[in-house]
Amino acid sequence: MTKPEKALIFELSQPGRVAYALPDCDVPEVEITELIPASYLRSVPAALPEVYEVDVIRHYTELSRRNFGIDNGFYPLGSCTMKYNPKINEDVARFSGFAKIHPYQPEETIQGALELLYTLQNDIAALTGMDQVTLQPAAGAHGEWTGLMMIRAYHESRGDSRTKVIVPDSSHGTNPASATVAGLETITIPSNARGHVDLDALRAVVGSDTAALMLTNPNTLGLFEEQIVEIARIVHEAGGLLYYDGANSNAIMGITRPGDMGFDVVHLNLHKTMSTPHGGGGPGAGPVGVKQLLIPFLPKPIVIQRQDGIFTFDHERPHSIGRVKAYYGNFGILVRAYTYIRTYGPEGLRHVSQLAVLNANYMMHRLAPYFHVPYPGVCKHEFVISGKQLKQYGVRTLDVAKRLLDFGYHPPTIYFPLNVEECIMIEPTETESKETLDAFIDTMIHIIKEAETTPELLLNAPYRTTVRRLDETQAARKPVLNCSCN
Numbered sequence: 144m145t146k147p148e149k150a151l152i153f154e155l156s157q158p159g160r161v162a163y164a165l166p167d168c169d170v171p172e173v174e175i176t177e178l179i180p181a182s183y184l185r186s187v188p189a190a191l192p193e194v195y196e197v198d199v200i201r202h203y204t205e206l207s208r209r210n211f212g213i214d215n216g217f218y219p220l221g222s223c224t225m226k227y228n229p230k231i232n233e234d235v236a237r238f239s240g241f242a243k244i245h246p247y248q249p250e251e252t253i254q255g256a257l258e259l260l261y262t263l264q265n266d267i268a269a270l271t272g273m274d275q276v277t278l279q280p281a282a283g284a285h286g287e288w289t290g291l292m293m294i295r296a297y298h299e300s301r302g303d304s305r306t307k308v309i310v311p312d313s314s315h316g317t318n319p320a321s322a323t324v325a326g327l328e329t330i331t332i333p334s335n336a337r338g339h340v341d342l343d344a345l346r347a348v349v350g351s352d353t354a355a356l357m358l359t360n361p362n363t364l365g366l367f368e369e370q371i372v373e374i375a376r377i378v379h380e381a382g383g384l385l386y387y388d389g390a391n392s393n394a395i396m397g398i399t400r401p402g403d404m405g406f407d408v409v410h411l412n413l414h415k416t417m418s419t420p421h422g423g424g425g426p427g428a429g430p431v432g433v434k435q436l437l438i439p440f441l442p443k444p445i446v447i448q449r450q451d452g453i454f455t456f457d458h459e460r461p462h463s464i465g466r467v468k469a470y471y472g473n474f475g476i477l478v479r480a481y482t483y484i485r486t487y488g489p490e491g492l493r494h495v496s497q498l499a500v501l502n503a504n505y506m507m508h509r510l511a512p513y514f515h516v517p518y519p520g521v522c523k524h525e526f527v528i529s530g531k532q533l534k535q536y537g538v539r540t541l542d543v544a545k546r547l548l549d550f551g552y553h554p555p556t557i558y559f560p561l562n563v564e565e566c567i568m569i570e571p572t573e574t575e576s577k578e579t580l581d582a583f584i585d586t587m588i589h590i591i592k593e594a595e596t597t598p599e600l601l602l603n604a605p606y607r608t609t610v611r612r613l614d615e616t617q618a619a620r621k622p623v624l625n626c627s628c629n
């Protein structure tokens with residue numbers, strides 16, 4: 144089922160073709176060298192294709208169709224919360240009062256934008272049970288680093304040199320990475336047989352050198368740490384702080400709060416919990432909330448409201464860890480998150496989490512007869528199953544994932560968390576209909592049957608994508624980015 148190859152944009156190029164031409168300018172043109180020094184100018188014109196407008200449009204539209212995105216299919220990637228990006232968010236982000244302002248504008252001309260930031264800080268504080276929030280960090284991982292730098296500054300301010308960060312073996316790779324970049328060392332503790340933090344293992348490593356425990360709750364197995372209050376007590380008694388990795392907050396909004404569980408710092412990934420686009424690596428936002436004891440160390444500035452009602456940036460923060468992002472963070476993304484929160488309201492956000500959890504449990508229940516379920520019982524917004532029983536047919540989880548592409552699905556997360564063999568991690572989210580969930584489940588069951596009868600079908604999948612199986616390591620290390628790759 145291969146389509147005839149389309150001519151590449153460079154092959155369509157003919158000298159002299161243009162997309163459009165405007166009438167000659169009747170205003171004297173400025174010499175380009177008056178604006179840009181000659182040494183910075185090209186000596187040879189860029190080798191761009193010369194094509195008609197329709198050719199350019201078709202080229203880029205075709206490229207976009209080769210991609211998979213949340214707007215063209217179900218995207219059950221676990222620990223990522225690939226939920227629908229409401230289009231109203233886009234409308235609001237394009238309001239000229241938000242889209243056309245400049246970070247150097249006088250504060251009195253951007254009171255609306257500042258009020259939005261201020262309100263969003265407070266909303267996130269209320270939702271997470273924290274006392275103050277910074278909106279600067281550009282991603283979850285960036286939030287982790289920001290939080291750990293504050294934790295470091297806090298311990299140092301007390302003359303306490305603590306360097307160890309404890310993470311469970313189910314933790315996301317960014318946790319130890321952020322700790323390392325923040326100049327701290329990671330200690331990994333094993334999970335117990337039920338997939339939870341092993342309290343004895345925690346007690347064995349916690350001590351006077353413990354800077355923090357980083358935890359995702361519900362964890363990356365989709366399980367809520369029922370012993371969280373005890374965990375917090377153990378860490379606090381040893382003088383350490385608790386960092387909440389908020390990537391899985393889609394499961395708990397309006398139901399429980401990290402602040403109430405005993406956490407001191409939280410990040411939220413707005414592209415997970417607050418429906419902002421995941422994008423190709425950005426722009427993103429990972430706001431960080433802190434309890435009272437860490438407020439002095441927050442990045443500066445933060446937005447405050449003066450007694451007279453005026454909103455302003457507070458730069459007078461002598462203990463601040465400094466700025467962690469240019470200007471005030473990715474403002475356009477913050478507008479989208481604000482819009483999402485206003486659209487749903489507190490009750491709506493709670494309902495989002497309830498549905499996300501319901502959908503995950505429905506799927507896990509229907510898939511359970513066909514896969515090994517390492518942690519049976521009730522899950523939160525996502526769950527893990529194992530494809531290890533497929534090994535008897537010479538098939539692996541990777542092959543199931545590749546075969547799903549032929550049916551128009553983005554595969555779930557695979558081989559993460561690392562502590563489950565042949566792991567498949569599914570997060571349906573709240574935004575999908577029962578029909579979509581059922582169709583995906585039926586496809587998974589169909590693929591299992593294929594594995595039993597015609598395993599080679601899976602081993603060579605996918606068949607219907609633009610490119611087939613890639614050497615993923617080489618693709619990441621040595622990407623071929625130009626048009627004439629074949």
Ligand SMILES: *Cc1c(COP(=O)(O)O)cnc(C)c1O
Pocket residue numbers: 222223282283284285314315317318359363388390391412427429
């Ligand atoms: C996604 C994720 C992160 C990292 O967040 P980014 O916003 O991608 O930097 C950290 N921890 C967990 C558990 C995650 O799922």
